[in-house]
Amino acid sequence: MTTIAVLGNGRVGGNLATALTRAGHEVTVADRTPGAASAAARTARIVINATPGAGSPERLAALRDELRGKILVDVSNATVDGPDGLPADLIHPGSSLAEQLQEALPETHVVKTLNTMLFPVMTAPAALTQTPTVFVSGEDPGAKQTVRGLLADLGWREEWITDLGGIRTARATEAAVLFVPHVIRSEGFVPFAISIAR
Template sequence: MKIGIFGAGRVGKTIGEGLIRAGHEVRIGSRDPEHAKHREWKREAGGKGDVVSLNEAARFGDPVFAALPWDGLKEALERLEPGVLKNKTVVDVTNAVRFEDGPRLTYGDTSAGELVQRWLPDSSVVKTLNTVSDRRMVHPSFRDGMPAMFVSGNDARAKNQVKSLLEDLGWRDMIDLGDIRQSRLQEALMLACVISEIRLGSPGMAFALLRG
């Protein structure tokens, strides 16, 4: 599969590395694709991955992962060529959270996932991977067992496509919460996880569902 990723930070590169190891081709979109900090990643990708412009990543991939910082995502999407994401799956892994005066979500009665779908009405947005840190996104390993990964989105075909990629990244327990409105639950779970990590002094936590 040819996959685009918006964001050449730790999240984007971690997802990219995992997908390349699973046999996919990856293009990571960056505002400065020729920066020296990308050279090592390009070399390790061994021809299966590259760091390119955001437009090039959008043209190349289906699906396309949105892994940019939340405060720059809307502007980046607005700068894309018109229609470049039309009829494509967009995987939203973002969280709109601020840490001043304690961790808080930054919007009102909506969610980052719903906003991304609103900004991209001709794309199928799927929310996932936002509830864990980048260190746990690929082949998650916990001494207490396998965590759950949640998925939400309006299009069943797009969600099945994303679930297949999650399997490639090592996830086994995947739960479909419903349409994109349920990304509110995923983003609330992320916040609960962050606060738990802070209170317990244990970074890199995740949620699991126990079956009776």
């Protein structure tokens, strides 16, 4: 059992919290109540960033002390939304949200994952008709190994997990969010994930 704090109580955060609790972890969900994120992060071993990506760097930089030495799992994408509310562009072209977080939190182990799929797939990858891929980016091998364990608890088989390397590789997975609006407009809001076919 691991103590986990989920920052963000929307569809993504709520979905992850429910699944991780079901897997036997002790999970606290922090909403936007003043002090809630600080209190949750302080007592957790792993913190999941499921807050809107546009405000994540500022929001998490304020938790530098609480996050020191801990694993921060970043599942968000930082995008500029179009008139229909779907992602239209990246906020950090030439960089990534994950890199911004790692720069703001040098004593925290940032690991990027679960950001190349619609949120239902994060906790039910086997529900897709084809094999999905989940990507992992981060600088610390131990932190990435711990996150691989969490992914397994969420139903991701070992062969479905691809370690891309350092945190800079998150640029590639975050850019994949630009597929999302086009796929949704074409197929509707049907769960899907980016997958590497071999």
